[in-house]
Amino acid sequence: MDLDRALSISAAGMAAQSTRLRVVAENLANRDSTGQTPGADPYRRRTVTFTNNMDRALGAPTLRASRIGTEPGAFPERYEPQHPAADERGYVKTPNVNSLMEVMDMREAQRSYGANLSVIETTRGMLMRTIEALRG
Known part of the structure; x- marks a missing residue:
């Protein structure tokens, strides 16, 4: 039945966005995490890569979080000579996490999650009305 497929596709989308929200929360929680020793690298921002996955059982493409990676690039530095992670110049490497x-990302994931939830709620309502109609 197509309504079952709609539920499964939306559930896959919600699972993917849940992963994205978890990674965003992790990034925000670690946005001030520096290295422990002089010159050590701090927390590196994590990213989620999504792929379109053909679900053969459903016969439909679904979204899934295929990989959690890290964002490349240099770390911003902050002059703080008294910090335990300061290098010989007095600079501390800070995480490459931009709160904004x-x-x-969090809002986009929230909207996508909400849209998938709306599809599930609508589909459930259609199924319930069908069951009620069949009961007569």
Whole structure:
């Protein structure tokens, strides 16, 4: 039945966005995490890569979080000579996490999650009305 497929596809989308929200929360929680020793690298921002996955049982493509990676690039530095992770110049490497970017990612994931939830609620309502009609 197509309604079952709609439920499964939306559930896959919700699972993918849940992963994205978890990674965003992790990034925000670690946005001030520096290295422990002088010159050590701090927390590196994590990213989620999504792929379109053909679900053969459903006969439909579904979204899934295929990989959690890290964002490449240099770390911003902050002059703080008294910090335990400061290098010989007095600079501390800080995480490459941008709070504004994380909040934007969070909102996008929230909207997508909500849209999939709406599909599930609508589909469930259609199924319930069908069952009621069959009962007569």
